[in-house]
Amino acid sequence: MNAIRSNDACWCGSGRKFKRCHGAPEARVRKGSVSPPRGVPESIARPDYVRTGTLVRRPEPIVKSPDTIERMRRAGRAAAEVLETVGTKVAPGVTTDELDAIGHEKYIELGGYPSPLSYRGYPKSLCTSVNEVICHGIPDDRPLANGDIVNVDVTIFLDGVHGDTNATFLVGDVDATSRRLVRVTEECLGAGIAAVRPGVPLNAIGRAIETHAHAHRFGVVRTFVGHGIGEQFHTEPSVPHYFEPRATLILEPGMVFTIEPMITMGSPREQVWDDGWTAVTSDGARTAQFEHTVLVTESGVDVLTRV
Ligand code: MF3
Ligand code: CO
Ligand code: CO
Secondary structure, eight states, X not given: OOOOOTTSBOTTSSSSBGGGTTSSOSOOOOOOOOOOOOOOOTTSOOOHHHHHSSOOOOOOOSBOOHHHHHHHXXXXXXXXXXXXXXXXXXXXXXXXXXXXXXXXXXXXXXXOEETTTTGGGOOSSSEEEETTEEEOOOOOSOBOOTTOEXXXXXXXXXXXXEEEEEEEEEOSSOOHHHHHHHHHHHHHHHHHHHTOOTTSBTHHHHHHHHHHHHHTTOEEOOSSOEEEOSSSSSEEEEEOSSOOTTOOOBOOTTBEEEEOOEEESSOOOEEEOTXXXXXXXXXXXXXXXXXXXXXXXXXXXXESSOO
8 A cells, every 4th residue: 555645534534635634734843053073082093984084985794703793792782772762761852962962972881983974975963754754864952842743863983893773752742643653663573583583585574564664554765775784874685664575685694784664654755855864754754763782693683772
C-alpha cells in the first residue's frame, strides 16, 4: 500500500481530510541561526576527512575482522552513551544548539571525535531533526516547543571506527498521533533488526520495515538509507528501508551496518533546504527515525549501539 495522500480521509477517525488533520498540523520548522564551530582537543584522533579536508572513499571489507568488531563494539557503546546523555536533556525551551553543546562535551569526555563535525562541510556534532525534518537537521537557536518531536543522531569516531545511532524524543505533551508515529517507527527498527541473520538477503530488512509501516498507513522514506560502517562513516552496503528486489546480498557473520528507518505520517517525498542538509517532508507532515549499528553474528544479530 502507498502512503496516505492529502485528500484521503485521515486514518485517525476525525472525519477530516488528511491534509486538514495530520498532514499540516502546525507551523513548519524554520531555519534558525547556527552558532560558531566548537573545537575538539588535539589529543583526540580525527577521521581522515577532517585531517585532510576531503572525503576519499576507499575499499573496505563488508565483513569485518575480529579486531575491527571489538573496536566497533566500543564505538557503538560510546555512541549510545552520548545519545542517552543528550536524550535526558530534551525538554521544552531547550535549543537544539544547547543539545549539540551537551553532546559535543560527551563525545570528548569519552575520548571520541564527533563524526558529523566537518563531514562534507557539516557544521555541528549532532543532527537534530524536529517534526517534519526527516534527517540532517542542523542544531540552531530554535527552542524546542511543547508538543514537538525531535530526533537526535549521534555518530562517534573512536579507536579508528565509527558508531552511529539515533532516537526520536517527545518534547513535553505530544499528541496521540505523533506518539503513535514515534512508537511505530521504533517498532519498524525492531522489525528490521529481527530480520537480520546469516543466509537471508539484505532486502528482508526493508521488507519487514515496510510491511509494519504500511500496516499503520505510514510512509517509508526511500532517498535516505542505512549503510555499511566501520573505519569509514558511510560505506557498502546500502540498506534500503523498503523492499528493494535488487538488494540480494546474502548476510554473513561479521557484517556491520546501520538500520535507520525514517517513517512519515504523510507522503515520504522530501525536499532539502538551501542549507544543503536539512531534509523535510514535502507535505510538511511529521516524520520520525530510529537507528542502530548492528553486527551479523553466527546465530543472528547483535546491536552494537546499546549502553
Ligand atoms: N548520522 C547520519 C546517518 O545516520 C549521517 C549524518 S551526516 C552529517 O547516516 F554530516 F549530517 F552528520
Ligand atoms: Co547512519
Ligand atoms: Co546516524
